Structures are given as structure tokens and as C-alpha cells.
Amino acid sequence: MIYFDSAATTFQKPREVLRAVETAMRTCSSPGRGGYREAVRADGAVYECREAAAELFGAKPEQVVFTMNATHALNLAVKSLVRPGGRAVVSGFEHNAVMRPLRRLGARVEIAGRKLFDPADTLASFAEAVTPDTQAVICTQVSNVFGYRLPLEQIAVLCRLRGVPLIVDASQGAGVLPLSLRSLGAAFIGMPGHKGLYGPQGTGILLCGRTPESLLEGGTGSLSRSYDMPPFLPDAAEAGTHNVPGICGLAAGLRFVMRRGPDQILAHEKAVLDVLRRELREIDGVRLFEADGGLETGVLSFTAEKDCEETAAALARRGAAVRAGLHCAPAAHESAGTLESGTVRVSLSAFSTEREARRFAALLRDVLREP
Amino acid sequence: MPEYFITFRSVTGAQQGARLLGRAGVTYQLGRTPKSISALGCGYALRVRPNDAARAVGLLRRDGAPFQKVYQFPYGGVPAEVVI
Numbered sequence: 001m002i003y004f005d006s007a008a009t010t011f012q013k014p015r016e017v018l019r020a021v022e023t024a025m026r027t028c029s030s031p032g033r034g035g036y037r038e039a040v041r042a043d044g045a046v047y048e049c050r051e052a053a054a055e056l057f058g059a060k061p062e063q064v065v066f067t068m069n070a071t072h073a074l075n076l077a078v079k080s081l082v083r084p085g086g087r088a089v090v091s092g093f094e095h096n097a098v099m100r101p102l103r104r105l106g107a108r109v110e111i112a113g114r115k116l117f118d119p120a121d122t123l124a125s126f127a128e129a130v131t132p133d134t135q136a137v138i139c140t141q142v143s144n145v146f147g148y149r150l151p152l153e154q155i156a157v158l159c160r161l162r163g164v165p166l167i168v169d170a171s172q173g174a175g176v177l178p179l180s181l182r183s184l185g186a187a188f189i190g191m192p193g194h195k196g197l198y199g200p201q202g203t204g205i206l207l208c209g210r211t212p213e214s215l216l217e218g219g220t221g222s223l224s225r226s227y228d229m230p231p232f233l234p235d236a237a238e239a240g241t242h243n244v245p246g247i248c249g250l251a252a253g254l255r256f257v258m259r260r261g262p263d264q265i266l267a268h269e270k271a272v273l274d275v276l277r278r279e280l281r282e283i284d285g286v287r288l289f290e291a292d293g294g295l296e297t298g299v300l301s302f303t304a305e306k307d308c309e310e311t312a313a314a315l316a317r318r319g320a321a322v323r324a325g326l327h328c329a330p331a332a333h334e335s336a337g338t339l340e341s342g343t344v345r346v347s348l349s350a351f352s353t354e355r356e357a358r359r360f361a362a363l364l365r366d367v368l369r370e371p
Numbered sequence: 372m373p374e375y376f377i378t379f380r381s382v383t384g385a386q387q388g389a390r391l392l393g394r395a396g397v398t399y400q401l402g403r404t405p406k407s408i409s410a411l412g413c414g415y416a417l418r419v420r421p422n423d424a425a426r427a428v429g430l431l432r433r434d435g436a437p438f439q440k441v442y443q444f445p446y447g448g449v450p451a452e453v454v455i
Contacts, residue, residue: 221382223380224413235381
């Protein structure tokens with residue numbers, strides 16, 4: 001199979017991730033719950049993952065909160081900062097993991113920056129939209145649909161200058177782009193463990209520049225006499241038993257990323273995607289959504305004369321996995337004018353190859369020739 | 372010989388402390404805080420030898436590890452908080 005759906009989940013994992021999951025299931029019980037060997041081993045394993053994430057993302061280990069996924073992390077962040085009916089400024093490329101919590105809160109949402117691959121416009125729009133009564137700015141690092149890299153560092157500066165807390169959705173950037181809680185001065189950064197960090201599904205991270213409010217309340221193995229959640233990190237946001245096998249797998253994934261280097265992984269993805277892009281440009285009726293200045297990430301969307309879902313289904317029958325439709329990001333499609341058509345998205349990983357890129361293009365030609 | 376327990380409010384803090392001591396070559400044992408000194412319920416502690424107690428506390432303090440209190444546990448006696 002040609003797996004080009006890594007923006008959803010990196011399906012191909014480093015072997016050490018699989019081994020770490022298995023080892024954890026054989027040797028670890030619940031962290032923070034007991035003083036016997038298996039519990040203490042779990043404590044250590046979970047802390048190792050916190051340390052690895054903290055090192056990669058410019059944070060302290062206790063600022064690393066484990067979540068089920070990026071959606072969980074972003075819900076924690078959004079609901080900690082935005083009050084019902086409050087004002088939030090978001091980019092024009094946000095995922096429903098941001099938009100739906102805001103809708104649920106009845107927030108007044110201002111969308112800043114609708115122009116694809118135009119960071120100057122994005123920044124100017126944020127500068128206009130971020131007012132003193134803004135309770136949070138929420139910005140994705142990279143559009144999950146188009147691979148557009150937003151000017152996050154400049155938006156972070158703007159937020160700091162105006163005293164408005166920033167929430168970053170790093171779902172597509174974590175593991176390939178520079179990202180530092182300390183440098184950005186963000187309130188929160190949410191990310192999945194199962195995409196660019198190569199951990200198992202069911203893992204995510206919220207980096208906390210401040211203590212979030214809990215979404216779930218329950219046992220933490222600390223301050224147990226109290227009926228209130230502990231007020232300190234990470235316990236404040238980690239009720240219930242941890243996903244220890246997942247976290248151990250995530251730790252192995254983080255070490256894989258750190259060993260290879262995010263910049264090297266990004267360079268590899270871009271090199272492979274460039275091969276694919278050149279091939280796709282030669283196919284009649286294919287419209288690529290790409291920046292003038294070249295590829296920004298390993299994500300590329302296109303439309304063809306066929307329905308995007310039918311195209312993806314036909315590719316799947318030929319052994320190529322991609323995602324079509326709206327990618328849970330209607331705001332991004334609205335910004336790009338593809339809300340009605342949707343797009344086909346290819347998204348790569350450290351395991352993608354140029355040979356696969358050429359083969360994929362051949363398969364797409366075949367699909368589009370079909371009546 | 373009495374033992375010393377350095378208490379932490381969470382396992383994450385205790386892990387941080389354990390790593391600091393481990394890197395400095397201080398022998399420790401990480402475990403649950405004895406109920407008799409765990410006023411808030413459920414916590415973790417680093418148990419260290421008497422000869423290492425002062426050095427351990429100094430290291431934790433220097434690196435900002437979030438320990439709470441230090442207790443001396445005499446064998447068969449009543450634990451007592453100590454200031455180091």
C-alpha cells in the first residue's frame with residue numbers, strides 16, 4: 001500500500017514504537033497509584049515521555065499534559081480561556097477541533113486571514129482582529145488541508161504585545177517544524193501523538209504555559225483527601241488512569257523524531273512531495289493548491305475533474321491511501337473556495353518514498369482516465 | 372539509624388527529584404509516602420539514607436524540584452518533620 005494519509009495518522013511507525021507499546025503492556029501497571037515495582041516502572045516510563053516532549057518542545061516536564069489526542073488537548077485549552085459568549089480570534093484555516101468547542105461555548109468568533117499561502121495577509125488580519133477584549137487567539141501552525149504554514153512566530157509576538165493568550169494547534173507541525181512553548185510564550189500548544197510524533201493513536205499532548213481547567217475530574221494519585229482537582233500541573237488536567245502503553249509508544253516516537261531531526265524529516269517529506277507535485281502538474285484537469293515559494297510542508301491538496309471522494313475511493317482500490325472531502329476543516333475549505341468540491345489530500349511521513357510518489361501519480365492518471 | 376523521607380505532592384515531582392538525585396549519584400528509593408506523614412492523602416516520597424539527606428535536600432532545592440517536607444523516621448519511633 002502507498003500510505004499518503006499521514007496528516008490523519010502516521011500509519012507506518014518506527015519499530016521501536018511497537019516494541020515500547022508491547023513492553024509497557026507486559027511490565028507497567030498504573031502510574032501514580034502504587035509503590036510496587038510495576039507501578040513505579042510506569043511512573044518512570046510516563047515521566048520519560050514528559051521529559052522527551054519537554055526537550056523537543058521547549059517546556060518543563062510538568063508542563064506536558066497527556067491527552068487522548070489533539071482534539072482533547074485543544075478542548076482543554078479553549079475551554080480554559082474562552083468563556084461562554086466570549087470573543088476569540090482564529091485563523092481562516094482552523095480544524096473543527098477548534099471551531100466546534102468555540103461553537104459549543106457560544107463564543108463570538110472572528111476569523112482572521114482567509115488568503116491561502118499569504119502570511120503577510122494572515123498577519124495583518126490578526127493585527128486588525130486582536131482587540132483587548134479578545135479572550136484567546138487560536139491559530140494552527142499548519143493547515144491540515146493545504147499544508148500552508150501560518151506566520152505563527154509573528155502572531156505569537158502580536159499576542160504577547162497585546163496581552164492576549166495564544167493557543168496553538170500544532171497538529172501538523174509537531175515533529176517537523178520548530179516549536180517551543182518557551183519561545184512562543186503561548187498559553188497552550190495542543191498536538192496529537194499519533195501524527196508527526198509517530199506514537200500510537202489515542203495519544204496527545206497539551207503543553208501548558210498556564211494551568212488549564214479540567215475537562216474531566218477524578219483520581220490523580222495526589223492530594224486524595226480533597227474533592228477538588230489538584231491545582232498544579234500536570235495533575236490538574238490528568239484525571240484517571242493514563243494510557244501507559246500509548247505514552248510509552250509516544251516516547252519512542254519522540255526519540256525517533258529527535259534522533260532524525262524534525263528539519264531532516266521535513267526536508268525528506270518535501271523532497272518526496274516535490275516529485276509528486278511535478279508529476280501531478282502534468283495531469284490534465286488536476287489543480288494543485290501550492291505556495292508560489294515552493295512546498296512548505298509534506299501536505300498537498302488537489303482537485304480533479306472527478307469527485308474528490310470518488311477519486312480517493314478509486315485510488316484506495318488500487319492500493320493508495322489518501323483523504324478526501326473536507327478534512328474536518330470546513331473553515332479552511334471556505335477560505336480556499338473548496339467547500340463545495342472538497343479536495344484530495346496527500347500527506348507524507350518519514351517513511352514515504354519517491355518511488356511511491358511516482359507510482360501514486362501513475363495510479364491517479366489511471367483513475368482519471370476511467371469513465 | 373533513622374531514615375529520611377522527602378515528600379512530594381505528585382508522582383511527577385517525585386520523578387523529577389529522583390532523576391536529580393540519580394544524576395548526582397545519591398542513592399534513593401522512590402515510593403508512596405507513608406500515610407502517617409501524608410496529611411493530604413496520596414503522595415510520593417524519596418527515601419534516602421541519613422548520610423545523604425542534607426546533600427539530597429540541597430540538590431533538590433538548588434534545582435527547584437518541588438518537594439514538600441522532609442521527615443525523619445526513627446525505627447520504631449514516631450516520624451518527625453525536620454528542617455534541613
